[in-house]
Amino acid sequence: MFNEETELDRLYAAPLEEFTRLRNEIAALARKEGNLEAAARIGLLRKPSASAWVVNQIARGSQVDLQRLINSGEALEEAQRQSLAGEGASGFEAARKDESDAVRLVRGAVKKLFPTVSASILDRVITSMRAGAATDEGRGLLKKGRLSEDLEPPGFGVFAGTPSPAPAKTTTTAESKKQARIVALRKRRQEVGAKADDLEKKAREAEDVANTAAKEAAAARRRADEALAMVEKLDKELSGL
DSSP states (O other), X not given: OOOHHHHHHHHHHSOGGGHHHHHHHHHHHHHHTTOXXXXXXXXXXXXXXXXXXXXXHHHHHOHHHHHHHHHHHHHHHHHHHHHHTTSOSHHHHHHHHHHHHHHHHHHHHHHHHOTTOOHHHHHHHHHHHHHXXXXXXXXXXXXXXXXXXXXXXXSSSTTTOOOOOOOOSXXXXXXHHHHHHHHHHHHHHHHHHHHHHHHHHHHHHHHHXXXXXXXHHHHHHHHHHHHHHHHHHHHHHHHTO
C-alpha cells in the first residue's frame, strides 16, 4: 500500500541526480494506486539545490550534530527573549558559544560525509542550518530533511546579532558601567567573530588550492619518474648495441 511519508523520505534520501526520475516514479506509483492528490503533490516537488540536498543528508546521517545545533538555536532564542524582556543577558554569551561549537561540529560532519564538497556549498549549508535552527518552523524543517532550497536567516532574530537588554527604570553608576562594558564586549565579540568567519573561509579556500596543487604536483612527479625510467631503459638498449 502506498505510504506518502515513507516514499518522501526515500525520495529526499536518494542521490541528487536521481531526484527527478525517482519523484516521477513515486508520483506514478501513487497515481496507479488511485491516490491522485498525493500524485499531484509529489509531481510538483522541486529538485533540491546542491546545498539544500546536503542539509537533508545531514538530517539523516548526522542527527546528533544536527540536534546539538537545534538545541543551541532554542537556547539563543530564549536568551534573546529574556534579554529583550529585561531579564538579563547572562545566558546569551553561553548560548552563542554553544552555537559556535555546534556549527563547528556540523561543518566537520559535512566534510566527513562529503569530502569533496566545495567551500561555497559548505558555506551555504552552514548558513541555511543556522537560519533553520533560529526558529521553531525552521527547526521542524531541518529535522524533516526535505528542503528544496536554502533557508534564509530571519530579518531580526537570534542570529541577526546580539540583542541589547531592555533599559531598567533606575540604574546605579555601577550598573551603568556594567551595561556599558557588556555592550562594548558584545560589539568586540561580533567584530572578532566576523573576522574569524572571514579567515576561516579564506583558510578553506587556501586548503582547496593547496590540495589541488598537491595532486597536480604528484601527477607531474609520476610522469617525470616514468620519463626518467624510459630514458634509463633506452640508455641500456643503446649501450648493448
